[in-house]
Amino acid sequence: MCEIKVGSVTNAQRGARALRRMGIGATLSRIENPSASDGCGFVLRVKCRDIDKATDLLYQNGIRVLGTVEK
Incomplete structure (x- = not known):
């Protein structure tokens, strides 16, 4: 699994x-x-295979990504 850090619970x-x-x-x-x-x-x-698509979708929805980490 990979983690996408976001700035607030609302954005998450x-x-x-x-x-x-x-x-x-x-x-x-x-x-x-x-x-x-x-x-x-x-x-x-999210699954690591979806990380790029997921971060792109978050940006498109106005959600600021603080970073990603593979676990």
């Missing part, structure tokens, strides 16, 4: 809905020990 919820509408399974999680650059510390987990 909006992002998860947008990704599910486009057929990408996404789950919302909280980062256990977020750093200051992680915003509120929420991530969307």
